Amino acid sequence: MADQGMAIPKRGVRMGARGASKVRTGCLVCKIRRKKCDEAKPSCTQCISTHRLCEYASSPTHPHPPSQRRIVPRLIHFSPQNFTLPEDEVPHLEFFTTAGVQEFITFFGNEIWERIALQAIFNEPCIRSAALALAAVTRVRVYGGDWGGAVRYAMGRYGRAIGELNRRLEGGRGWEVALLAALFFVRFEMVVGEWERLDVHMRCAQGIVARFMGGMSSSGIPGTGFTDGGEVGEVVGGLFRVKLLVG
Secondary structure: OOOOOOOOOOOOOOOOHHHHOOOOOOOHHHHHHOOOOOOOOOOOHHHHHHOOOOOOOOOOOOOOOOOOOOOOOOOOOOOOOOOOOOHHHHHHHHHHHOHHHHHHHHHHOHHHHHHHHHHHOOOOHHHHHHHHHHHHHHHHHHHOOOHHHHHHHHHHHHHHHHHHHHHHOOOOOOHHHHHHHHHHHHHHHHHHOOHHHHHHHHHHHHHHHHHHHOOOOOOOEOOOOEOOOHHHHHHHHHHHHHHHHHO
């Protein structure tokens, strides 16, 4: 996340060993925090003891493997005819626009992921790079695989996304893109368990919202309808939801 006058995390920060463990059952917060959940309802013991909002996903606990996954309806038909990516990026973007979107909806809501974000990845390079980073680590977390390799790949795209966002913000415009990028960066940090960097992104996003409320001009995100109307409220609501989940 980047905003004028605000520090951003450096891409060279080492991922800890926390990302190596996989929590496949329990509430959403325990999955994110890589904690053993007793699955008590309505709130598990972990969430009660740490004063966090406890939530359970409405979808099945164990996702279908890639070969059996349900393909959700998409606003964008991804194909080489309408978009070109390097070969190594295609599987990650396909995952993001199909199976992965269901998990992201759990945190930020259907309106964000199926309309605004899926359109933005095809129009904003920084959003696309952030989506690739997020998809790479989420695929391994959900289906298993080489976590270390996924993190190395994701950190390259993560650093690229921040650089592209900084260039997008030159001249003091593009704050809507920065706010949307916050959702991707925050979710990425949740997946890899980097809570300090998550906090940096949240504080940057809050600064952007404060400046928007002060009357910043809007340039919008092409092709998304994301301008200074209700869509900003959707994104802010998604960030507030994260704040409640992680405390």
